Amino acid sequence: FPFPLPPAAGGTDMARKELAKAYEPWDVEEKWETHWEQNQTFTPNPDGPGEAYSIVIPPPNVTGVLHMGHALNLTLQDILCRFSRQQGKNVLWVPGTDHAGIATQNVVERQLKEEGLTRDDLGREKFIERVWEWKKEKGDHILSQIRRMGASVDWTRECFTFDDQRAKAVREVFVSLFEQGLIYKGDYIINWCNRCHTALADDEVEHEAKPGKLHHVKYPLADGSGHLIVATTRPETMLADSAIAVNPEDERFNKYIGKTAILPLVGRELPIIGDSYVDVEFGTGCLKVTPAHDMNDWEIGRRHNLEVISILDEKGFVNENAPEKYRGLSVTEARKLVLEDLDAEGLLGEIVDHDHSVGVCYRCKSTIEPHVSTQWFVSMKPLAEKARAAVPDKTQIFPEHWTKTYYQWLDEIRDWCISRQIWWGHRIPAWTCEACGELIVSKDDPTVCTKCGSSKLVQDEDVLDTWFSSALWPFSTMGWPDDTRELAKYYPTSCLVTGFDILFFWVARMMMMGLQFMEEIPFKHVYIHALVRDEQGKKMSKSTGNVIDPLDMIGKYGADALRFTLTSFAAMGRDIKLSEQRIEGYKHFMNKVWNATRFAMMNLPDEIPDADVHAASDLANRWILHRLEEVKASIASATDEYRFNEIAQTLYKFIWSEFCDWYLEMIKPALYGEDEQAKAATQRVLWTVLSETMILLHPVTPFITQEIWNVLPRPAGDERSEDIATLPYPEKRPDCLDDKAVAEMELFMGVVSGTRNIRTELLIEPAKKLDLLIRTVSDADKAVLEANLGLIQSLARIENVTIGPDVKGPKASGAAVVQGNELSVPLEGVVDFDAELARLDKNLGKLEKTMKGVAGKLKNPGFVNNAPAEVVEGEKRKLAEMEEEKTKLTQLKARLESVMG
C-alpha cells in the first residue's frame, strides 16, 4: 500500500468516545428531544436582539393522530425556523391544537354510546366537562407526536383554540363584528347534517356522485286546461313546493307564466313563474320550486317572494307542514309513499336514471339536507375585499399559481354561516331577554337586560364554527386582545406553511381577520405544500388501508430519515407519492453521515490543531473548501426560496458523492502520514468541513447532527455551544473559492475514473497489479498529476505511475484520453486484447455521436451568426477537444491492433 496504515486502535492515545458502528437513531432522538424542551432552547425573548421570524403552527385537531401531511408540514416549518435561527433571527414558532368542534364532539359521543348514554342524558354542562376530560387525557397525544418529529416549537407558548385566552379573543372579535354590522342573525337555507344535528358551512360539504332517478311528475293546471310535467330527483320535497318555474325565453311554456297549477297530493295552488335560472335543455323544462329544501330554489324563492314551507324537521323526518299521512316518515319512506300515491293518481310519468352529485357531511359522510333555519352569519364581502387586495403586494403565496385560486374563492364568496348546533365550542356571546325580547351581544356575560333590566336572560344555544377561532390564530396565539410583547415583536408572522386543502377554510379567513383586527396581514408569505399520497398517488386514508404512519416510519428508520425523505420530495407544486422504500434509502444516508463522522473521529486528535484552513495547499483540501463555499451559498438561497428538495439534494450529493467518495479517500495518506504539518492542516480542514456541513444539515436532520456535534472534538478556545441548534450559519470564506482547484480536481478524477474504467470493464480483478503511463499535454497538467501521484496509485489501485510529455505506453495497452492526456495501462499477459478493442470502439462511438451534434451546430450559419459569441466559442472549443481526443484514441487503438496481428 502506498501509504501507512492508520494507527492501531488502543495505543497510547487517551480513550475516546467510541461511536457505534451503525447509526441508531432511537436513543439519540429521544435524548435531544428532551434536552431541547428542558433547556427551553426554542423559547425566544421578544425583547431580545435579532429580526423577528415567526410561524404559527397550523393547529392539528386534538382528536387527530399524526399523519404524513403533518409530518411534512412540521418538517418544512422546522427547516425554516432552524435555518432562521442560524441566520441570527429571533425565532418564535408557536405550537398548539384545535378544538375541532364537530370532530371532537363526535368522538366523545361515540364513547358515551358505548356506555349506553347520549349527550342529552348528561346535559350540556356535564357533557362539556366530559369532553374536557377527554381532551386532557387523550387530546395531547398529538403534541407528543409533534415532539417526536423534532419540531423546534416553543412549548412554553403552547395554545389551544378553546383555552381562556383564545376565548377572550373570540368574544372580542364576535362582539366587534356584530357592532360593526358584519355579524348578523337571519333565516337562511343552510347545509344541515341530520346525523350531527348541525349546520355546516358550504365548504364543509363534500360532493359525491351517486346514482339517482329523475322522476317526471304531472302538475295539473288550476284552470283545468292541462298539466305541466316537472322532473325531480327528490319527489318527496314536492310537499313543500311553492311554485313552478319555467324559463321566460322558453316558447313552449312561457305562456303559462302568471297562471297557477295544483300541487298534487297537497292541493295547494302554485304560481307559475318565469326565472332564467331554469335550464330549457334539462329535464322537461319545468322546475318545481321548493325554497325550503333546495339551495337554488331558495334563491328563486327570494327573487319571487315565495312562501317558504319546510316539511322536514331537524332529524330529517316529515313534519306537521305536510299532509298528515306523511308525517313522521323519514325522507326515504316519504319518497316511497309519495311516488306510490302519485302513481295511484296517474300523475307519475317516466322515471329515468340520472346520476347526480349529493352533498355529504365532511365529518360523517351522511347526506346533507338543505334546511331553513335561523343562523348567525358573517358578511364576507367587505372582509374579502381587503384580503384579496393584500395579495400579492403584502402577502405572497408560494407557489405563485395558488394566488389565482385564492382570488377566485374570494370573488365568489358568500356569507359565512358561523353557528353550529353542537355543544363543544365557543358559545355565541348573545343573550335574549325573556322579558322584552332584547338581543344582547356582549364580551362579558350580562346579568341584567340592558333595555328592561330583567335578569331573565337566556344565552344562545349555538356555538361557533371551529374555523372562527382558527381564523384568529396568528394574533390570538400572541395574546391578543391584550397588548403583548409577542404581538409587537412577532406579528405579522413571517410565513404560513400549510396544505392547499385549507386555503379557503383557514388561510383566507386568517387574512380577513388579521386585516380587520390587527390592521395588518397575518403573514408575509404563505407556502402551500403538496399533499402526501401513497405510491399509486392515491390519497392516504384509513378506509383504503394505504396509510403510511409517520410514527411507524420513525420507529423503523428514525425521525431524521423521515424528515430528509419528505424534504427531498418537497418540490413546489407537486404531490408527494411516498413509499417506505425511499425512507429506508435515506436512512442509509443517515448511516453514511454517521460513518463519515466515525472515520473523522478515528483520525482527529482530541484537540483540533490550531491551523489555518488556508495552510492546506493540497488539491483535496483546496477543492473541498471550495465546494463547501458553494454548498453554503446554495443551501441558503434554496431555503430562502422554499426550494426544499434542492436543500436535500445539494446536501446529499455533497456529503456522499464528494465529501465521502473523494475527499475522505484523498486525505487518508495525509492523516496516516508522518508529515505533522500536513496532517494538522488536513485535520483542521476535515474538522471544519464536517462540522460546518453538520450545521448546514441540521435544519433538515436535527437529531443526528446534534449528536455528531456533541461528540466532535474542538480546537482549543472554541467556546461555542454544545447545542448545534443555537449555532449561527457558517460564515462565508470567500478566499476559499478556488476555480483552479476545481479544474485540477476534474483532471484528477478523470484520470482515476478512466483507469478504474479500464480495469472494471476489462474484468481485471481488483487485486491484479497494474501500471499506468500518462502522456501529458501540458506542464500544468503534468504538475497536477505528479503532485497527486500517490493518490492516483491508491484510488485507481495502480502499482507504478509514469508521467511525462514523452511517455509512451506499450502498444498492448488499455487506453483512455482525459483532457488530452493519454492514459495507457499495459495489458500484456493480463487480458486478451479483443475486449479492450471493443471497449475502445464503444468509447469512440459515443464520442463521435456527440461530435456530430456539435459539428452540425457549428456548420449552421444561423447558429454561428446569431448565438452569443461565448456560446459559439464554447462549442468550438468543445469540438476541438473532442477531435483531439478522437485522434489520440484512434492512434492508441491502431497501436493495439498492430500487436494483435
Place this chain on the structure above:
RNA sequence: GGGCGCGUAGCUCAGCUGGGAGAGCAUCGGCCUUACAAGCCGAGGGUCACAGGUUCGAGCCCUGUCGCGCCCACCA
C-alpha cells in the same frame, strides 16, 4: 360548466432566467479495499405524451390534441 396541476430511464421524481438529458431505487457485472456490505468500483437504460409554431437553438416559451389527477360551481 369554470379553474389548476401533471405526462422526462423499469419505478419515484429533479431539471430555478431556453445553450451538450440528471438523481435515488430497481437491473447487470466485479469487489468483505482497515468509516460504512445500510458499503465500494463500474455498466446498461430516455423520439423529455403527441402534433404544430416561435427561435440559430425547445424538456423548458406559444397553440392545439390525447391521457391522468385535483379544486370550485353544480342541471332540478
